[in-house]
Amino acid sequence: xxxxxxxxxxxxxxxxxxxxxxxxxxxxxxxxxxxxxxxxxxxxxxxxxxxxxxxxxxxxxxxxxxxxxxxxxxxxxxxxxxxxxxxxxxxxxxxxxxxxxxxxxxxxxxxxxxxxxxxxxxxxxxxxxxxxxxxxxxxxxxxxxxxxxxxxxxxxxxxxxxxxxxxxxxxxxxxxxxxxxxxxxxxxxxxx
Amino acid sequence: xxxxxxxxxxxxxxxxxxxxxxxxxxxxxxxxxxxxxxxxxxxxxxxxxxxxxxxxxxxxxxxxxxxxxxxxxxxxxxxxxxxxxxxxxxxxxxxxxxxxxxxxxxxxxxxxxxxxxxxxxxxxxxxxxxxxxxxxxxxxxxxxxxxxxxxxxxxxxxxxxxxxxxxxxxxxxxxxxxxxxxxxxxxxxxxx
Numbered sequence: 001x002x003x004x005x006x007x008x009x010x011x012x013x014x015x016x017x018x019x020x021x022x023x024x025x026x027x028x029x030x031x032x033x034x035x036x037x038x039x040x041x042x043x044x045x046x047x048x049x050x051x052x053x054x055x056x057x058x059x060x061x062x063x064x065x066x067x068x069x070x071x072x073x074x075x076x077x078x079x080x081x082x083x084x085x086x087x088x089x090x091x092x093x094x095x096x097x098x099x100x101x102x103x104x105x106x107x108x109x110x111x112x113x114x115x116x117x118x119x120x121x122x123x124x125x126x127x128x129x130x131x132x133x134x135x136x137x138x139x140x141x142x143x144x145x146x147x148x149x150x151x152x153x154x155x156x157x158x159x160x161x162x163x164x165x166x167x168x169x170x171x172x173x174x175x176x177x178x179x180x181x182x183x184x185x186x187x188x189x190x191x192x
Numbered sequence: 193x194x195x196x197x198x199x200x201x202x203x204x205x206x207x208x209x210x211x212x213x214x215x216x217x218x219x220x221x222x223x224x225x226x227x228x229x230x231x232x233x234x235x236x237x238x239x240x241x242x243x244x245x246x247x248x249x250x251x252x253x254x255x256x257x258x259x260x261x262x263x264x265x266x267x268x269x270x271x272x273x274x275x276x277x278x279x280x281x282x283x284x285x286x287x288x289x290x291x292x293x294x295x296x297x298x299x300x301x302x303x304x305x306x307x308x309x310x311x312x313x314x315x316x317x318x319x320x321x322x323x324x325x326x327x328x329x330x331x332x333x334x335x336x337x338x339x340x341x342x343x344x345x346x347x348x349x350x351x352x353x354x355x356x357x358x359x360x361x362x363x364x365x366x367x368x369x370x371x372x373x374x375x376x377x378x379x380x381x382x383x384x
Contacts, residue, residue, distance in 0.1 A: 081379075081382035081383065081384070082379055082384045083379045083380055083382060084382065115308075115311050116311075118311055118314065119307050119308075119310055119311040119314070122310065122311070122314050141384050142384060144372075144375055145375055145378065145379050145384040146384075147351055148348065148351060148372060148375045148376050148379055149379040149384070151347040151348070151350075151351055152344045152347055152348070152376060152379070152380070154347070155343040155344055155346070155347045156340065156343070156344070158343075159339055159340060159343055180336075180340060183336055183337055183340045184340050184344060184380055185380045185381070185382075186337065187273075187274055187275045187337050187340055187341040187344070188275055188344070188376055188377045188380030188381065189377070189380065189381060190273035190275060190276065191273070192273070192274045192333050192334060192337040192338075192341070
């Protein structure tokens with residue numbers, strides 16, 4: 001654990017808020033770590049205690065998301081089909097993101113506008129898919145099936161996310177994940 | 193059509209070969225357009241007739257791949273299930289890439305080693321997925337099903353590609369695509 005000191009409570013939260021404000025106001029590329037630290041009222045050294053660079057501020061929740069997904073696969077009943085264990089993992093992830101739709105939306109707009117962020121987001125999704133495939137193999141699912149189920153699940157998670165943040169969408173994110181999984185099962189069964 | 197002139201037959205092919213040689217020898221980042229043109233025996237101006245920049249040399253076949261996939265979906269029998277029309281599109285694409293496994297492998301090694309190429313590769317896969325979804329909608333497939341089928345198909349195409357170029361794999365690329373599609377259908381049906 002990092003000792004934040006009494007004089008700077010919630011430095012992490014303040015840095016994240018400051019970064020998002022600056023990215024929205026000046027653009028991601030134009031914002032510097034110096035400016036983020038200044039707005040958050042901390043030193044640059046404090047910034048680097050939490051983040052490797054300004055890009056990582058947008059990905060601080062990624063490893064948490066992966067942990068939650070892996071845990072959901074591991075804790076799914078042994079009798080549950082692999083694809084439904086993947087569904088449970090995606091739903092668990094969706095429940096976390098669901099907590100702040102506005103934040104998730106603003107984050108996605110930033111990513112869409114910056115190629116270097118898209119590359120990092122791609123790595124995040126690959127990491128998620130690889131972790132879910134590993135958790136499936138730990139349940140005894142064959143390697144090829146685990147890889148396919150996890151990759152299809154990741155694609156579905158990304159599509160569901162886009163649907164969730166699109167204007168006019170009224171369903172919550174976990175519900176969209178459930179609906180999309182049903183659509184995947186339907187098309188894969190040769191129907192639509 | 194570009195007039196290549198009698199004095200520089202197959203400038204395109206020579207530029208591609210020169211670029212791949214230099215990327216392999218010096219690294220992608222270190223290679224300049226000037227060097228590529230020089231090795232190919234053409235002017236820089238000729239390079240820019242064919243490619244917007246040195247990155248695009250690696251993606252010259254992308255639009256052809258998309259065309260082939262879309263055509264396969266469009267020409268699939270009306271009675272064919274959407275997922276199998278996607279399978280036909282991926283197989284058609286695999287048959288083209290199949291023509292030169294060594295080239296495909298070297299290209300992938302370059303992409304894996306360079307983040308800016310990964311980003312472009314991601315765009316290529318998104319473009320492919322979007323085009324296949326559009327071709328499915330043109331067949332009357334509902335928008336949500338078309339999106340899910342195309343995204344699952346793209347994920348499957350990428351996984352199949354990795355399997356195809358991995359050492360020890362003996363199946364050809366179209367066969368791996370067929371096998372992977374069967375695996376997707378199996379896991380989506382709750383089996384594995």
